[in-house]
Amino acid sequence: MKKARELALNVLQALETGSSKSDTLLHQALDNSSCNRADRALATTLVNGVLRYRGLLDFIISHFYHHNLAKAAPVLVNILRMGTFQLLYLDKVPDWAAVHECVKLARKYKGERLAKLTNGVLRKITRENVQLDQWLEDKEPIEQLALKYSHPAWLVGRWIETYGRSRTETLLACNNQSPVFGFRINRLKTSVEEFFSNPALTDIEREECGIGYFFFSKEFQNFEAPIRDGLLSVQNPTQALACLLLNPSSGSTVIDLCAAPGGKSMFMAELMQNKGKIICIDRYEQKLLKLEKHARALGITIIETIAADARRFQPEKKAGFILLDAPCTGTGVLGRRAELRWKLNIDTLMELVRLQAELLDHTAELLESGGILVYATCSIEPEENELQIESFMARHPGFEIDTDCSGLPVLFRKEAKEKGSLLTLPGDLPGFDGGFCQRLKKI
Numbered sequence: 001m002k003k004a005r006e007l008a009l010n011v012l013q014a015l016e017t018g019s020s021k022s023d024t025l026l027h028q029a030l031d032n033s034s035c036n037r038a039d040r041a042l043a044t045t046l047v048n049g050v051l052r053y054r055g056l057l058d059f060i061i062s063h064f065y066h067h068n069l070a071k072a073a074p075v076l077v078n079i080l081r082m083g084t085f086q087l088l089y090l091d092k093v094p095d096w097a098a099v100h101e102c103v104k105l106a107r108k109y110k111g112e113r114l115a116k117l118t119n120g121v122l123r124k125i126t127r128e129n130v131q132l133d134q135w136l137e138d139k140e141p142i143e144q145l146a147l148k149y150s151h152p153a154w155l156v157g158r159w160i161e162t163y164g165r166s167r168t169e170t171l172l173a174c175n176n177q178s179p180v181f182g183f184r185i186n187r188l189k190t191s192v193e194e195f196f197s198n199p200a201l202t203d204i205e206r207e208e209c210g211i212g213y214f215f216f217s218k219e220f221q222n223f224e225a226p227i228r229d230g231l232l233s234v235q236n237p238t239q240a241l242a243c244l245l246l247n248p249s250s251g252s253t254v255i256d257l258c259a260a261p262g263g264k265s266m267f268m269a270e271l272m273q274n275k276g277k278i279i280c281i282d283r284y285e286q287k288l289l290k291l292e293k294h295a296r297a298l299g300i301t302i303i304e305t306i307a308a309d310a311r312r313f314q315p316e317k318k319a320g321f322i323l324l325d326a327p328c329t330g331t332g333v334l335g336r337r338a339e340l341r342w343k344l345n346i347d348t349l350m351e352l353v354r355l356q357a358e359l360l361d362h363t364a365e366l367l368e369s370g371g372i373l374v375y376a377t378c379s380i381e382p383e384e385n386e387l388q389i390e391s392f393m394a395r396h397p398g399f400e401i402d403t404d405c406s407g408l409p410v411l412f413r414k415e416a417k418e419k420g421s422l423l424t425l426p427g428d429l430p431g432f433d434g435g436f437c438q439r440l441k442k443i
Helices: 002-016 022-030 036-062 074-089 095-110 112-124 130-138 141-148 153-163 163-173 192-196 219-230 237-246 264-272 283-296 346-366 386-397 412-418
Strands: 180-183 212-216 233-234 253-257 277-282 305-306 319-325 368-377 399-401 421-424 435-442
Touching: 002 022, 002 036, 002 074, 002 095, 002 412, 022 036, 036 074, 074 095, 074 112, 095 112, 095 283, 130 141, 130 386, 141 153, 153 163, 180 237, 219 233, 233 264, 237 319, 237 368, 237 412, 237 421, 237 435, 253 264, 253 346, 253 368, 264 277, 264 283, 264 319, 277 283, 283 305, 319 346, 346 368, 346 386, 368 386, 386 399, 386 421, 386 435, 412 421
Parallel strands: 253 277, 253 319, 277 305, 319 368
Antiparallel strands: 180 212, 180 233, 368 435, 399 435, 421 435
């Protein structure tokens, strides 16, 4: 039976070479284990902690590991990262236990010699021995921030140039906090008052977010039953903003391009009172099957799924509303997907910018005259957001910025009235992810 630390190590190793998301791999590993609640919590904390603080952990380890860490076996590096994270960040884990368990893992996966090396390195790493301020003194300002908050320097430099140092430091700090859960109450089945009249939910700590039917909570387990019953969905309210900006009318036809996993489709169906049609397009049949299953659980019947490349999809007739939730770098959700910060590079960004332009150009052909298009990303990079829209408008004079924001809550209308768009950065609003959405109208 694998214990928490070995399970976490296996997830971290799988992330080294695979393309799966960390939460997907972690949930699969936990579901296939017999870990108790405490071990599940420790495994989750280790995976998320190592992914968030990887850059800083490597910087610290390199002061005690007297070889080239970049050339070390990946499994050894991840064991040292897990040990260092426990020693420096987990007060409830005794230092001897953190070292002992990591030495056991090193012995199992790399033999006695590297077990002794692991023991020697980790025993030197204490809070007293880590002189971070001193070690950072001779670094350039961007590198100091990058190491302190454990983000790639190239990304930190971009953000400082775009948003300024103060705002960048705020979002860097936010990305390293444990995110709260965002939830959406299914208005097709219940009301907010009725939902929280359930005695099992009445006293659970929660926070309002300024968007009706949405709330935040640090709790998850208590909400598993209403999620299974289709009364509740997990969704950060930033994702809702694109749907509210599109504001599809009840009975209308909506095309949702790049729709999976379908959270925005479900919310739009609820907004439309389950009347009309939502055509969900995605390349992957398996994702669409999960989307359909989720729709059934929520009592939604107006969703139709089609497996197709969104750049080539041709509907039977043009639509009045289209949501293009484009593939992007995901730099607005690095707090939830910490591993992304280490996988992204400028080449990936440019590839995605080209893909987004292709998708926008094709989407323009699918919209009827007078129709509304909302383009959305979970990125905070200008090339994927404002600059992408500027480029699109230059290529498509038959479109105009639409500043109709009547579907948005009052809190978000001022910005949308000026630009027809919304941009949220991590740290701007408590609990909100970073993201962008723009409303356009076909003339």
